[in-house]
Amino acid sequence: MQKRYTTFCISFDTPFGWLTLEATTKGLKRIRIGKFCDVEIKLGKNVGVPINRDDYRWVVRLLKKAKNDILDYLRGQVVGAIHKLPLHLDELTPMQIKLLRELKKIKYGETISYKELAECVGTSARACGRLLGSNPFPIIIPCHRVICSDGSLGGYSGGLNLKRKLLKLEHKS
DNA sequence: GGCACACACGAAC
């Protein structure tokens, strides 16, 4: 039986549109494109492990730091900080975790094809596409740096327009 | 569990 954790969320406006971050006491759990939270820090359903005041403070600090780091990244200022944020990976499959680790290795401004990525993790390009489509950490895990081997963009869970903008941001700086 | 199905692909024709 998998442990369940209380989640907190925060929504904020960025140059690329609204983002919503979800976090637990183990780290960031999900990034969603859009506004799903209407107060500064929202407590989600308290579904599992009770949390104390210190845990609460830690999650709130994490959400605020993640927000600032993402904003810095999207403004093209500090680009490395978002990759150091703690992530809550308990609900991901081993294959997803392996793929996310490979993705983290892609440097800022570089791109890789689905095929190359597939070779790194020992699977097929089709499977990579399937896994990337369910990447819960767009932007932090740079799945926008994965493109088709013919140079076309492929797809993106946050929309191709966002993928194009993120690549443009990285290439001009 | 087992199965069918859906996919952000690639390669061969």
Added chain:
DNA sequence: GTTCGTGTGTGCC
């Protein structure tokens, strides 16, 4: 441009 093989996750039974 069409077709097929591919690996994985998900939902249904």
